[in-house]
Amino acid sequence: MKKPGFTTATLHSDRSKPIEHGATHKPIHNSAAFCYADANELVKVFQGEKAGFVYGRQGSPTSAALEDKITRMEDGLATISFSSGMAAISTTLFALLRAGDHMVASSFLFGNTTSLFETFAQFGIEVTFVDPTEAANVEAALKPNTRVVFVETIANPRTQVADLAGIGAVCQARNVLYVVDNTITTPFLFQPKRVCASLVINSLTKYIGGHGNALGGAVTDTGLFDWSTYPNIYDHYKKGETKTWGVVQIRKKGLRDAGATLGPEAAHHLAIGAETLALRMQRTCSNAQRLAEFLAAHPKVKRVYYPGLSDHPQYERAKSLFCGNSGILSFELIDGIDCIAALGKLEIVISSTNLGDNRTLAIPVAPTIYFEMGAERRASLGIAESLIRISTGIEDIEDLIADFTAALAD
Incomplete structure (x- = not known):
């Protein structure tokens, strides 16, 4: 066999x-x-x-x-x-x-x-x-x-x-x-x-x-x-x-x-x-790709970081190494938009610090997981104060896009 x-x-x-x-x-x-x-x-x-x-x-x-x-x-x-x-x-x-x-x-x-x-x-x-x-x-x-x-x-x-x-x-x-x-x-x-x-x-x-x-x-x-x-x-x-x-x-x-x-x-x-890792990762990667593309085209988003986007510095490397780009992506909002307030408008996406959950999770990076580093160290690592990290889950992608559409509408 x-x-x-x-x-x-x-x-x-x-x-x-x-x-x-x-x-x-x-x-x-x-x-x-x-x-x-x-x-x-x-x-x-x-x-x-x-x-x-x-x-x-x-x-x-x-x-x-x-x-x-x-x-x-x-x-x-x-x-x-x-x-x-x-x-x-x-x-x-x-x-x-x-x-x-x-x-x-x-x-x-x-x-x-x-x-x-x-x-x-x-x-x-x-x-x-x-x-x-x-x-x-x-x-x-x-x-x-x-x-x-x-x-x-x-x-x-x-x-x-x-x-x-x-x-x-x-x-x-x-x-x-x-x-x-x-x-x-x-x-x-x-x-x-x-x-x-x-x-x-x-x-x-x-x-x-x-x-x-x-x-x-x-x-x-x-x-x-x-x-x-x-x-x-x-x-x-x-x-x-x-x-x-x-x-x-x-x-x-x-x-x-x-x-x-x-x-x-x-x-x-x-x-x-x-036991279901492969099935979940296939859905997660697909959702993350679609969500990254949606956010990259949104007028209120300054930049999206995801290896599946062609403008990512290591796009070709990721494509050669991995059979998917995982579910982690992050994005910066344009100046003048409060990232915490924007996240507060999401209804499906959960505010949480975990990664890899079946549910989509989001967190404002600077005031939470990178808070102890201070603004100077964050800047040296390219962590913008408006950076939001997304751990994409396995929800229906149409629902996730609708959730972000509504949260960024005002």
């Missing part, structure tokens, strides 16, 4: 391993502890000689089933789930970095990720922020002690598209760990493994879960990085095949020690939501 397609493989992922009582979904295992027939078996599980579960803080059968699903989606080696996307980023990097290390990161990162990386300096980890739309900027920032390059596929909220393939080639040539946040594109639209990513981050809260009813995050090891060359692997994790060293250290020094564990109920919600 040929390899199943994306949705088929996702739908039937749980059935690749035995499921209790013939259920079609992996059930919710709420137990915090797991018992074994004898102490020797427990010791083997603790020491990694045998597969199994020892304590809920390090995962459960329910989260493990979700991890298997994400690994298949990303065509990876293994996945570790966390309580949120930020937990996935912070625990992964703290498990792999040490004082004196250097990291290169996109200057267009999600605000909370930028805030986290700025905090790294307090722990002796230097971070250099660069424009990732040109791989040369990343290469120029590399140092002998650079351990990680971290970028997002499509930036939030201005939608810049990183030179993902070019950066991957640089990291490969310099043997630097390449971490790509795939949240905005999802593994349906793009698999970072194709551009030689070492690790892939996904905020499962967003499109993969899709319903705005559970928090979660994940890191997937693509299997491409040679961990035997990475200087920060602790000796007691250098067991078995070298390709597993990284994911074992992240699970032990990251998930176990930090305790940012994904609960079984949330894992179950996210696993069910993931």
